[in-house]
Amino acid sequence: DGGITQSPKYLFRKEGQNVTLSCEQNLNHDAMYWYRQDPGQGLRLIYYSQIVNDFQKGDIAEGYSVSREKKESFPLTVTSAQKNPTAFYLCASSIGGQKGQETQYFGPGTRLLVL
């Protein structure tokens, strides 16, 4: 079955710790995205990548970092500089090339909690 997987489902972060959220897709999509979801605020774009080895900051990139070394993988690191990381994180992918018109396919999400 093709799709997007995110792991872990729940993640706990201690103060001052960096944590990495995994996102893998087997849809052969070029474009991948990370969103943060907070109650009452909808989805906000953190980073996106339209092709391997390239990525751009979204609207709330401060305190986060990403890499895109493989087409199928787009891990997100939440650094200690992110002071309010508690949220639901969603990864998505789209086919790429149909700019702004593509259906995004979402993973099941990772819930990050601070201890």
Add this chain to the structure above:
Amino acid sequence: GDSVTQMEGPVTLSEEAFLTINCTYTATGYPSLFWYVQYPGEGLQLLLKATKADDKGSNKGFEATYRKETTSFHLEKGSVQVSDSAVYFCALGQTSGTYKYIFGTGTRLKVLA
């Protein structure tokens, strides 16, 4: 900048009632418009989309028409079911510039049997 505004929820309806969830947008150029649905604890799924003015997207009894003159993309369903209970997100895709997707804040729908 570009933005999407959705009606605030929650919206509570009885089964078989008519549903409207309002969505308006501001954008430069000619964006594509989407409705996504999120069930509890899950990611979002595409419900329908429209890529140009006057297009109507439809799926599973839901419909929305891209109205450029009123910058709207309201979601409608003639007869809701309990299984339609979820959070609905309106979104736009920029077709120029940064090509980002911008989401509304979501509207929670609860359907009572």
